[in-house]
Amino acid sequence: MTAQTDSMVLLHLLLGSLMLPPLNYLLLALTGWLLQRRRPRLGRSLMLIAGLSAYLLSLPVTAMWLNSWLERYPPLSLAQARTAQAIVVLGGGVKPAPEYAANVLTGAANQRLQYAAWLARQTGLPILVSGGAPLGGEPEAVVMARVLQQSYGLSVRWQEGASRTTLENARYSQALLAKDGIQRVALVTQAWHMPRALPFFTAQGLQVLPASTGYSRYDGQGLVHWLPNGTAIQECHQALRELVGMLYYTIRQQLGS
Known part of the structure; x- marks a missing residue:
């Protein structure tokens, strides 16, 4: 079966990749590394921010916090x-x-x-x-x-x-x-x-x-929620993607398009 990607969808995927993890903090880390010689303090700061972002966006506690902004509707009876x-x-x-x-x-x-x-x-x-x-x-x-x-x-x-x-x-x-x-x-x-x-x-x-x-929930409590895992990475990425999408449609609505 031949797959042919719609150009609009491809553009949205490209913009999303640039704005969202993991590419955004990888680009930030690369920028910091390139600036090390000319601006060592700035370069190290950018790499530190990139590393901290990678850690925080891999935590269940972050995933639940981000999704709490989106999960506005209770389960349907x-x-x-x-x-x-x-x-x-x-x-x-x-x-x-x-x-x-x-x-x-x-x-x-x-x-x-x-x-x-x-x-x-x-x-x-x-x-x-x-x-x-x-x-x-x-x-x-x-x-x-x-x-x-x-x-x-x-x-x-x-x-x-x-x-x-x-x-x-x-x-x-x-x-x-x-x-x-x-x-x-x-x-x-x-x-x-x-x-x-x-x-x-x-x-x-x-x-x-x-x-x-599909509410964002995790077993356990305390320290367990501060340990990185793959599910949290995925849920953080999805929550950020959705928040960016909501912002995009809000701006589009304000512009009347």
Whole structure:
């Protein structure tokens, strides 16, 4: 299968790489190293800042603190969920799996789909899966529908496989739902993603119940939360990426574009 990356998506990925860890503090450390001879104090300071940033952004305590700015919506109760007319679950990424000779969902997407399947079984609501192929290849919606059928024995009613961004998720999903008179939905996405996703859906005239999943939580306490680990690195990166994304859309809205 030939993958063809959308130019807009490629630009966003490039800008994100420059602004976010690990590349931003690697560039900071490189700048400090290059300045050592001409400006030794400044050079050492920049390298120290880069090292400290790398440490802090690998800690569970930092991951939970950053995500606390994003996880604004509490878990959805079943009583609330049953007032919806449909469940909308947003794609969170796919990747090739040679052992299956097919694409599978990433960790974030699996969390969303698992929760959507649980909600569907508890409420009997129909499911819409939303996600295109921003990096080329098979649309996320197709993969999600396949996983729901094969792993959970559930069929989706609607597949939205053209969107490249969260904004397009909202626009294209609403167009599908409107054909069946659906106005009130339970929106399933990561807790850190909900503050950005929900306004896009409400702007389309939908009544949205936030069905957040994937909250940033860690076992243990005290010193354990100050020990670096790979999961914390990933969660810090994702939280910073989302905060930058929210800032981008805020500026874009202010400029009226």
